[in-house]
Amino acid sequence: MTTSPDTPSSAPRPEDENLGIGASLAYGLQHVLTMYGGIVAVPLIVGQAAGLSPADIGLLIAASLFAGGLATLLQTLGLPFFGCQLPLVQGVSFxxxxxxxxxxxxxxxxxxxxxxxxxxxxxxxxxxxxxxxxxxxxxxxxxxxxxxxxxxxxxxxxx
Structure with missing residues (x-):
């Protein structure tokens, strides 16, 4: 039995489409700029509420950036039972x-x-x-x- 091109299993996934270098760079920059505001704002708010020193707030921001980068890799690349394999950037939730x-x-x-x-x-x-x-x-x-x-x-x- 052969599968027809209309079956979901043989249809290409939209997230696997190759957009080219220009569009990929533009979308990547958009994702990073959008993520960066949120990933820095939450540690700033929480750190100031906790009365942390500027150096400790900087460490909190660095930890948030690291965790966001790790979560982005897990989501984008996908592991068994983890990640949606979509081009997205993970940040910190408000x-x-x-x-x-x-x-x-x-x-x-x-x-x-x-x-x-x-x-x-x-x-x-x-x-x-x-x-x-x-x-x-x-x-x-x-x-x-x-x-x-x-x-x-x-x-x-x-x-």
């Missing part, structure tokens, strides 16, 4: 900034080490529940995603 600041500013919480532990625990839990959410994303239209992003932005306005 979703947890308000919570991180609340943890840092609460009395007797332990400050930044508690935030780091919470982020590691949340990442592990997120990794475990990913298979469930990958099946239900079809129920979230772009309107829902836009509302969530807007709410995140509104909660960050006081910061």
């Amino acid at each position: 979703a947890g900034v308000a919570t991180m600041i609340a943890i840092i500013s609460s009395d007797g919480s332990g400050g930044l080490p508690v935030v780091f532990g919470a982020v590691i625990a949340a990442a592990f839990i997120g990794l475990l529940i990913t298979p469930v959410f990958s099946r239900i994303t079809k129920f979230f239209p772009p309107l829902v995603n836009g509302i969530v992003i807007t709410i995140i932005g509104l909660t960050l306005m006081p910061v």
Whole structure:
């Protein structure tokens, strides 16, 4: 039995299209510039809320850049069960900034080490529940995603 060209298994994937050097450089620059603002802003906000010195904030930014680069490679290249193999750049999420600041500013919480532990625990839990959410994303239209992003932005306005 032969497969017809219309079957999904034989159709080329759009992300595998070769755009040429000019378009690839332009898209790459766009991705990096977009990512850079977000990946630097979150450590600046959290570091200032924690009362870190400029050198420590610089270290936090460097760590965010390293983690973003590693996550970008995992997403772009893809490993078994990891990565979408799409040309994208991973950055830092603004979703947890308000919570991180609340943890840092609460009395007797332990400050930044508690935030780091919470982020590691949340990442592990997120990794475990990913298979469930990958099946239900079809129920979230772009309107829902836009509302969530807007709410995140509104909660960050006081910061």
